[in-house]
Amino acid sequence: MSFLAFTTSAKTEVSSNMKKVVNGAIAATGLTASYILYQDSQSAQAMTAAEHGLHAPGFEWSHNGMFDTFDHASIRRGFHVYREVCAACHSLDRVAWRTLVGVSHTNSEVREMCEEFEYDDEPDDEGNPRKRPGKLADYIPGPYANEQAARAANQGALPPDLSLIVKARHGACDYIFALLTGYPDEPPAGVQLPPGANYNPYFPGGSIAMGRVLFDGLVEYDDEKEIRYQGFDLDHWFVLCVRLG
Known part of the structure; x- marks a missing residue:
């Protein structure tokens, strides 16, 4: 070889x-x-229904069809609900004022709303901080200065930002609707809740820091439409988050 x-x-x-x-x-x-x-x-071990939370039923939303779109009048009323009820605790950090223009409000209406808030401006010639009225390009301000302030005002719980809340939750609109309208008058017999907690079967574990916030006749609209707590025509303000977030 x-x-x-x-x-x-x-x-x-x-x-x-x-x-x-x-x-x-x-x-x-x-x-x-x-x-x-x-x-x-x-x-x-598999989670029990109580630990996982009840599965939200499917609702026949008007925007679910392939060629369907959102009801802009409902979005307008929905943003009104957010400002009157939800904005006290929840932010929309990722939603700029400009995204409302032509969707729920006119340009002048949005300008008027954003100018109600003050934002940090460039310092003056001597370096002193200044404030200015809001602009369309600014993001909608939240109710708290920081996370610590939010927790201190809510018994240690942190209210989630609502910009992407529908996309971030399994069940999307169905889950949010079921959660908001799913508070019973009393928790089931034998259910023990931590101090300050509320019972909601759709929330994992059943114990949620947020109490019931929607009631019949709670919000007055410009078009005199009344919000119905248990009615299907409850204005889905969270559609705003889906569309604009």
Whole structure:
């Protein structure tokens, strides 16, 4: 056998041995991972309905169809509900005033709303801080200066920002609607709640810091439409978050 043939044969054998080693390592890793996953599955426990929260029923929203769109009058009323009720605790940090123009309000109406708030401006020539009226490009301000202030005002709970709340929750509009209208007058017998907590079967665990906030006749609209707490025509203010967030 020539030296060249011997060298080629040796390289082939080494390569074959290396492949066996690599394949063996991969197989061992796979078996180890499978064993770990199997052991974890033995101790896994399914969540109860109370722990997971009730599954929200499906509602026939007018915007669910392929060629359907949002009711802009409802969005307008919905933003009014946000300002009158929800804005006391919840922010819309990712929604700029300009996104309301042509969707729920006119340009002049939005300008008037944003100018009610003051925003930080460039300092003057001496470096002193200044304030200015809001502009369309500004983002809608929240009710609290920071997270600590929000928690202090809500017994340690942090009210979530509503900009993307529908997209961030399983069930989307159905879940939010069910949660807001799902507060019973009294919790079921045997349910123990922490101090200051409220019962809502659609919230995971059933214990939620936010109390019931929507009631019949709570909000007055410009068009004299009355908000109905349990009625299906409850203005879905959260559609605003879906569309603009």
